[in-house]
Amino acid sequence: MKFELIAFDADDTLWENESLYARAQARFRELLARYHPPEWIDARLYQTEMRNLAHFGYGVKAFTLSMIETAIELTEGQICGEDIKFLIDQGKQMLTAEIVLLEHAAETVARLSQAYSLMLVTKGDLLDQESKVKRSGIQPYFEHIEIVSDKTPQSYAHVLQEHGVQPKNFLMIGNSLRSDVLPILELGGNAVYVPYVMTWMHEAAETPPQGTPGFYQIENLGQLPDLIATLNKPS
Amino acid sequence: MKFELIAFDADDTLWENESLYARAQARFRELLARYHPPEWIDARLYQTEMRNLAHFGYGVKAFTLSMIETAIELTEGQICGEDIKFLIDQGKQMLTAEIVLLEHAAETVARLSQAYSLMLVTKGDLLDQESKVKRSGIQPYFEHIEIVSDKTPQSYAHVLQEHGVQPKNFLMIGNSLRSDVLPILELGGNAVYVPYVMTWMHEAAETPPQGTPGFYQIENLGQLPDLIATLNKPS
Numbered sequence: 445m446k447f448e449l450i451a452f453d454a455d456d457t458l459w460e461n462e463s464l465y466a467r468a469q470a471r472f473r474e475l476l477a478r479y480h481p482p483e484w485i486d487a488r489l490y491q492t493e494m495r496n497l498a499h500f501g502y503g504v505k506a507f508t509l510s511m512i513e514t515a516i517e518l519t520e521g522q523i524c525g526e527d528i529k530f531l532i533d534q535g536k537q538m539l540t541a542e543i544v545l546l547e548h549a550a551e552t553v554a555r556l557s558q559a560y561s562l563m564l565v566t567k568g569d570l571l572d573q574e575s576k577v578k579r580s581g582i583q584p585y586f587e588h589i590e591i592v593s594d595k596t597p598q599s600y601a602h603v604l605q606e607h608g609v610q611p612k613n614f615l616m617i618g619n620s621l622r623s624d625v626l627p628i629l630e631l632g633g634n635a636v637y638v639p640y641v642m643t644w645m646h647e648a649a650e651t652p653p654q655g656t657p658g659f660y661q662i663e664n665l666g667q668l669p670d671l672i673a674t675l676n677k678p679s
Numbered sequence: 680m681k682f683e684l685i686a687f688d689a690d691d692t693l694w695e696n697e698s699l700y701a702r703a704q705a706r707f708r709e710l711l712a713r714y715h716p717p718e719w720i721d722a723r724l725y726q727t728e729m730r731n732l733a734h735f736g737y738g739v740k741a742f743t744l745s746m747i748e749t750a751i752e753l754t755e756g757q758i759c760g761e762d763i764k765f766l767i768d769q770g771k772q773m774l775t776a777e778i779v780l781l782e783h784a785a786e787t788v789a790r791l792s793q794a795y796s797l798m799l800v801t802k803g804d805l806l807d808q809e810s811k812v813k814r815s816g817i818q819p820y821f822e823h824i825e826i827v828s829d830k831t832p833q834s835y836a837h838v839l840q841e842h843g844v845q846p847k848n849f850l851m852i853g854n855s856l857r858s859d860v861l862p863i864l865e866l867g868g869n870a871v872y873v874p875y876v877m878t879w880m881h882e883a884a885e886t887p888p889q890g891t892p893g894f895y896q897i898e899n900l901g902q903l904p905d906l907i908a909t910l911n912k913p914s
Contacts, residue, residue: 499774501806505740512747513767516760525756528763532748539734570805571736571828593806 449609451563453618456640460544468534489514503569508535548666557585595623621649634658684844686798688853691875695779703769738804743770783901792820830858856884869893
């Protein structure tokens, strides 16, 4: 086997992301603490996010609008302008937060780029993702950047088609079973699952059984070059 | 000359868009009418949009967040939750509004697609633009869809490079001088300006002088096939 294209997810695969959402959501909980218990606030925010997903999509702007909407609902409209402004500012802070690369990300990507064509495939707000890629310092290692509205078998198939690559020659690396692994396996491609310490509820899915063709799991990106070398050995 | 790739802007070139913003902004003005005169409300909203552009980018979600932020500022935080909810609902209505194709758009695109490779190049929210393209009914005529965070000489150069097309063999059609015409002329490409009845202040720019190489202007898309036929005649 020889991989023609190796693609990485970005958020929580190459750099921290969910922690930004967790921090903003903690402040959201504090803001509404005198109205409701934290579990109920979390549950209602998640409901709002799911209800809005079809129209707002993924990303910080969608999250910010869903926080505002939930805050209005949970306070029966009593929330003040200043508090809504605080939520908008949370969103702005998320959009300008320093990019914190995960352990092994920079050296692994640099090393693999010497032998492989690398691609970044990420979902969310177009401008925010572009800005993060630029600020990350690792953009030069990627030949292609693809920002998609959702990661489905269809959207991956479209990306592969545009680049003229067969699924069997494609390897995707990411922290989300739902977005980075399962759609790729469904297409007949190869996927490496690198779990991150926290996963957004919406991205959770069952791990494929051991021995599933094309499915691999590692603990951190430092293990990736060896795994790829093994997979590429003539059998 | 032979065009290898003909690209269309979408919003206000193929379908109505600015009218949705104008309608939402009219309601925004009414909502704040008891606080401020309409001109002042418009000016402050535009200021907020420009200030937020670097982080929020273009599109309905950014516009909605800017409306909310402006409303809080202009009421000194006195705006109630219900009114903020009304602004979020304006955004949702914009995202789900029926696509109204402009005159001649459908038949012109259908006709040109028989002889040319057509592309759609649009900016804004990724999911919203994808959804509009799908709902428009004219997606099948386009070989490629490119959704970019901004329309600059750099972003067009990147798109052309990915598709292996030289600027001189590229024709862009759109209603915005700033976004669809000037960056293309700067690259040495060809651009057709099709003015729309309304233009967002941010997109306004001076029309290039008559005789500028690569620059053409028509009144409506019905005139496009004849113009292209003339340009493609061996001279």
